[in-house]
Amino acid sequence: MSLSRRDVLKIGGMGLCGVGTLDVLRARAAPTVAAPKAKHMIVCWLGGGPPHTDMFDMKPDSSEEYRGVFKPIQSNVTGLQVGELLPEMAKRADKYTVIRSVSTLNKPGDHSQAPLYWLTGNPRLTTGSDEYPMYGSVVNKLRPGPKDLPTHVVLDEVDVHTHNALARSFLSSAHAPFVMQPMKTTDSVTKMLTPQLDVPALDKNTDLLKLLDTKLRRDDAQDELVAGLDHYQQTAFNLLRSPKLRQALDVSKEPAKSVERYTRNKPAKHKYPIGDPLHFLLARRMVEAGVPVVHFNLGYWDWHGDNFTAGRQQIPMFDSCMAALLDDLDTRGLLDSTIVLALGEMGRKPRIDNPKSAGAGRDHWDYAQFVIAAGGGFNRGCVVGSTDKLGERVKDNFYKIESFGRTLFHLLGIDPDTVVHTPANRPVKLIVEDAPLIKEALA
Secondary structure (H helix, E strand, O other), X not given: OOOOHHHHHHHHHHOHXXXXXXXXXXXXXXXXXXXXXXXXXXXXXXXXXXXXXXXXXXXXXXXXXXXXXXXXXXXXXXXXXXXXOOHHHHHOHHHEEEEOOEOOOOOOOOOOOHHHHXXXXXXXXXXXXXXXXXXXXXXXXXXXXXXXXXXXXXXXXXXXXXXXXXXXXOOOHHHOOEEEOOOOOOOHHXXXXXXXXXXXXXXXXXXXXXXXXXXXXXXXXXXXXXXXXXXXXXXXXXXXXXXXXXXXXXXXXXXHHHHHHHHOOOOOOOOOOOOOOHHHHHHHHHHHHOOOEEEEEOOOOOOOOOXXXXXXXXXXXXXXXXXXXXXXXXXXXXXXXXXXXXXXXXXXXOOOEOOOOOOOEOOEEOOOOOEEEEOOOEOOOEEEOEEOOOOOOEEEOOEOHHHHHHHHHHHOOOXXXXXXXXOOOOEEEOOOOOOOOOHHHXX
């Protein structure tokens, strides 16, 4: 399949890369406020809820029906043990904070609203509430990035449960994320220009980069359609063919040893979607290029059965990838200015269902979980809060999600009390509830 210049323009008018790109570009003309404390943010979303008592909140002294089969290992931070499947993160515990005292407090099993709550800082529901924006969408409104790069990028999908509903907000498509998803096509130009991009193909298809130069840059000034576009439409094409964006997506430029550090523990087989380990590497490359916010969903962690089989496949991949990302950012002098988060919408039930069976598993658990927070003003080598002896409830230093959201905005240099307006022109604060910052987590 081939696309004419006129076809390309038609696609552009429909909204490029899964968002209203023209609206995004218009939004960049809005005034900004003071410089942020953190310049970038990477969110690794563990959709479905990773098992906190098997990873960063081990309970080795509890009974067999609670503690599971994974043994604790000592990290390089005194008093912090992590699961044995996290040896690389154990060696780097002095680079991040573990937060154990934030949860949604929903009833177990009723977690449909949890991703929307965590990723916006407000109790957003699937229906019946304001469509509060993701943190990256707020950055796009108040602190847009370089004009030749998207401000808020989502690799693949926002969340496995909400089906990208979070990409919509009352801030409108002007501030929706720049979504890059796999396309069912082999034509490289189509992949680049249809509403969502094929990220995995970009690290292999060297012809794509050449096509962007030859096909999109041909006689721009002479084409009557291009000449008739307004300033923002023209800039939309510049964004798609931005050398910075293309270079960031071109993983073939990355040394083979570097790529191997991210992909070494990718499972050969897995009954659940595992996500793409290269998303960690792409996130790092985008931050290096200047993209302010990158979000990606790392597979599916909603294990109701075969919890420990799935854990043996999924957790080691997370371990090596997150460790490589933290190392790379730190070595490049970017970690102090880049928030790195790893979390899901909940934890897993501490009490194991059918603990003696091969299919032993942990159900939903919304009362306790973990958040990994590094860089961008977060403490290094810190643990905030604790849970009871079984890992069922927060025991001290409890914070609501609103505190988490306010803390992120604080580090990003955005006032969480900034007032924005809904489509009905109703004034709403970025974080509606006046909750305290998680000060123990701050450097």
